[in-house]
Each structure stands twice: as C-alpha cells, then as structure tokens.
Amino acid sequence: MAVVTDKKTDDLRIIYDSDDEDGGEDIGTTFTTLDIIRMLAGLIIAWCVVSRSFTNHWFYIPGQNSVKKASKVSPEIPTYWSTQELPVSFTLEQLSQYTGQGESGRILLSVKGHVFDVTEGESFYGKWGAYRKFAGTDCSNLFGYHMWDVSALGRKCNHDLSGLSEQEMSRVNSWLEYFKGKYPEVGYLEEDQ
Numbered sequence: 001m002a003v004v005t006d007k008k009t010d011d012l013r014i015i016y017d018s019d020d021e022d023g024g025e026d027i028g029t030t031f032t033t034l035d036i037i038r039m040l041a042g043l044i045i046a047w048c049v050v051s052r053s054f055t056n057h058w059f060y061i062p063g064q065n066s067v068k069k070a071s072k073v074s075p076e077i078p079t080y081w082s083t084q085e086l087p088v089s090f091t092l093e094q095l096s097q098y099t100g101q102g103e104s105g106r107i108l109l110s111v112k113g114h115v116f117d118v119t120e121g122e123s124f125y126g127k128w129g130a131y132r133k134f135a136g137t138d139c140s141n142l143f144g145y146h147m148w149d150v151s152a153l154g155r156k157c158n159h160d161l162s163g164l165s166e167q168e169m170s171r172v173n174s175w176l177e178y179f180k181g182k183y184p185e186v187g188y189l190e191e192d193q
C-alpha cells in the first residue's frame, strides 16, 4: 500500500497493489480524497439510519443518550378507564387478562410495578408484535438488558430486580421514563406478587 499525492489534482491517493502472480502488470486500487469523504459520509448516514430506528435520536452516541425518549406531552387516559377509579390496583393474575385478547381488548404492561395502557402500541405488544411477551405482565428484569441484546427477548420475565447491577437498574429506570412519556399510567402492581 502506498499513499501518494496526485501532482495534477493535489488529490491524496491510497494505492493497494494486487499480487502479480502471472508476471503481468500490477493494477492498483486507488482511493482519492473524494472517495474517502464519500465513504465517511456513507458511514455517517448509515449510523443515522440505525440510530433513528432504535432510538429517537438522529445521531445516537452510546452512553450519552441512553434509551429513546418519548414526547414530553402527558399521554391521555383512554375513555375505557373513565368509569374506573384510577390508579387501579392489579395482581399479576389480573394483569394477565390484559394482553389485547381479553374481553376489554386493552393491552397493559407493568414496569417496576407501574401499569401502563399500551393498547396504542398494539403493533409492538399485540398478538403479532415483537414485544408481545411484555403484554399482561411485568418484565422489568428484561429492561435491564442492552437494546441490542436480542437474547433478552427469549429470557424469562420477572419483576424481581434485586440482582441487577447499577447500570442495569439505570436502564430499567430509563425505560420506565420512556413508558411514562409515551403511554398513560393507569395503575400499579400490588406488592408481594
């Protein structure tokens, strides 16, 4: 490999020599400054797409902007709950009736005992949703995993957070804030569940 300057254009060129096995002339691969700029721009755009898909940030910087943030506007309580006194107290058994398949059609999930009505997110938590295992239960332990740790979704749901590290706890808390910002909180999970 050699880095040379093109005398005519002042372009920086990186030249990779290919192995010349049959004694023929070497044909080098050259990258101009423009090529390098293009590659960097491509990488930045690809990172923006990945960031935007997994978070609400256009340019996610690990450690700086943790999980995606929801809107600051308080989520509206659906009319379904207007006849009930809020917050509603749920046992795990009662919560399990709210997976979208029950009589009410509502989907609830609990994070750290805070019960949210996530029916609006049916595409995530409904029958065919990628996160349907969170519906009708409290999977707080799974929110301690990194977003990119897909194995988390195959693990057992649990609301016991006693074994979590400080960092895992902070992830769970970030998710709790996320749900508070996006979905109406309609109740709480009874203690000693």
Ligand code: HEM
Pocket: 053, 054, 055, 118, 121, 124, 131, 142, 143, 144, 145, 146, 147, 148, 149, 150, 151, 152, 153, 182
């Ligand atoms: C490689 C694995 C994963 C992929 C590809 C993935 C992908 C996604 C995508 C594309 C969204 C939608 C973002 C949006 O609409 O703004 C999302 C949201 C979400 N993800 Fe993941 N995710 C992964 C892992 C996880 C893990 C491990 C958890 C938790 C244990 C998780 C929990 C969630 C939750 C709770 C939401 C928000 C849904 C909502 O807004 O109601 N994800 N994920």
